[in-house]
Amino acid sequence: MTTLAPDSSVGPLLRTWRERRGLSQLELSLRAESSARHISFVETGRSRPSEEMVLRLAEHLDVPIRERNSLLLAAGYAPHYAETPFDSPAMEPIRAHLDALLKAYEPYPAMVVDSLYNVIAVNAGVTVLMDGVAPELLAPPLNAMRLTLHPGGLAPRIRNMREWRGHLLAQMERQIALARSDALRALYEEVAAYPVPADDDGADGPEPGEAVPYFALPMRIEHQGQVLSFISTIATFNTPMDVTVAELAIETLLPADPATADFLHRGGAS
Incomplete structure (x- = not known):
């Protein structure tokens, strides 16, 4: 299980990922070919993102695909990525x-x-x-x-x-x-x-000034x-x-x- 934010709706989750990546709303909007206004509306819940928009934002935020499924579920969509058992x-x-x-x-x-x-x-x-x-x-x-x-x-x-x-x-x-x-x-x-x-006192390493091989x-x-x-x-x-x-x-x-x-x-x- 992955813990992202206390609020499980898609807007706060996307904001958490954006802040974790150190991006402003403007920077994310430029990468995702959207607008800072739309990103703001999505994050505050004033606008419901399309499935395609959730996936696009997740890609530009480098969200792991397990968490991309969580974002889709939070937005009311079905998971996009399968999870096939390794022994299948x-x-x-x-x-x-x-x-x-x-x-x-x-x-x-x-x-x-x-x-x-x-x-x-x-x-x-x-x-x-x-x-x-x-x-x-x-x-x-x-x-x-x-x-x-x-x-x-x-x-x-x-x-x-x-x-x-x-x-x-x-x-x-x-x-x-x-x-x-x-x-x-x-x-x-x-x-x-x-x-x-x-x-283990670190004494097994190279002597001071000796080139590390x-x-x-x-x-x-x-x-x-x-x-x-x-x-x-x-x-x-x-x-x-x-x-x-x-x-x-x-x-x-x-x-x-x-x-x-x-x-x-x-x-x-x-």
Whole structure:
């Protein structure tokens, strides 16, 4: 469930999204080829927007498509976007394409997650991350944030845990600002309260003045007696027309140094 504003009519909801995006009524009207007067009338309830206008405003406000359906319902229209269960027969082409992508990325770790970081699918490379993880964290639904930040998960083996934790929490904060999901907020509050390993003092990083050998912040994790370094990338569907598809993300872990790549290619993730 998504919480947008105390008033559930479409005008206040649109105003909330506009203010969240930092746009004036005039700026929004120019983008949507409307008028500031009409935008004002819609927001105050003096004018009922057409279905096409709701969708146009939502597009220019970059409203997630789940919330676009909520805006349409608030305006008295039917939802425009389907929400097909991921295990539905209709999703077989999507599942097949995702499985092929994950397989092609091996031996590097890759997974598919939903909007709450629940893991939908993984490849064999992910086994490099599973050493010593508490069994309860591996029970369905497997959650990537819990798996990474929980003291029974990856956290004790991540050498730069404070940095990596800060990166993940900031990522969640940005998503909450975009969608204001109650469930995502609850997950954030849960994982943010997990303790940071006491021996993580940041001393494993480069010395002051030393050139940083990475072009992005890596996750540095111990595995089988050595430290592996990964840079995370996230891909989403560009023009989704289904809520489920819109909320899927493919996270891949790219080796950040030759030693990590060599370890994986030699079968270290087996």
